[in-house]
Amino acid sequence: MSGLSRKRSHAETLVSTVDDKKDYNLAPFTPLKKPTICKPAPFSDDEEAVRDRNACNYTQKITLEMARAGTSPRAIRVYADGIYDLFHQGHARQLMQAKNLFSNVYLIVGVNSDAMTHQRKGRTVMTEDERYEAVRHCRYVDEVLPDAPWSLDDEFLEKNKIDFVAHDDIPYTTGSETDVYAHIKARGMFVSTERTEGVSTSDVVSRIVKDYDVYVRRNLARGYSAKDLNVSYINEKKYRLQNKLDDLKKKGKEMIEDIEGKRTDLISKWEEKSREFIDTFLMLFGRDGRLTQYLTEKKDSVMSALSPPSSPKAISHSSEECNSPPAKTSKFDFSSRPGASLVDDDYSDDDLEPGGM
16 A cells, blocks of 8 residues: 555544544533632621521531541531731731631631620720621631630530631630630640731731821821820821921922923033034034135135234435434433523532522
């Protein structure tokens, strides 16, 4: 069989194979779609949360080994709690870890109330309602449990059908020697998450306190009153004066920059004009310049103008007068001086009167 025949037979085989595949009902490929989160997580007493809790068969106990192996027969209900004041990326990262501890996790987040937090830990910046809303708008949260207890007992775990509790592994004593999660750890229901170093609510508050004057001045400029910011009358005037000084400095800087820009523009224009002047000068006085050519052509006229002839000499009356030397005169000859008297006065001693000197 020739090479061309072999190529044709191979092509016919491919076509017949494709025709045979047309007889099968092949489903078109559809990419997996991730669910879009378009609403905040419900509270524990909302209808949606109640329905999910009632649908959970809590009699099917899930061990840590089953959860890690991915053999759980239902969704794993993981609980994480905290104060979540000034909700930041450290909080979000902790909840992300809790959501991804196992496959198919239903994450419940408990948030402590203001009364409980002030009693156990201290004042908060945000109110409890603000902290509840901040947590329920985190994408990893499936349910928010407000007014969460400080420590967890068996009754609370049973009521909310909690399988595991997620928190960082550092003992949480809050002034006492007993870890509030000791009971959970003893039951094998504790799963640790990692803290985000360098990020905490205390660090954020410390930064605000450190730059207190900056924030007060900024908020006063934005329209807040001294009463709103809990600032005294004298401090208010001081901050407002500082704001005005900063405005003057800013305007002065802008003015200087404007002057600098105009000066730069003026210098550039001067440089451009100077180049034109130099070019014109070189055209006039260069080797082939117009002025040089003109001077070359008018050389005689120019030389005559630059070197005029000398003045004419006086006309002599006779050669003898010109050749005879001038007569010598005595220095006592008054006749040759202007104003000399024509009478020769004789001042001899005979003319003096007797007794005269």
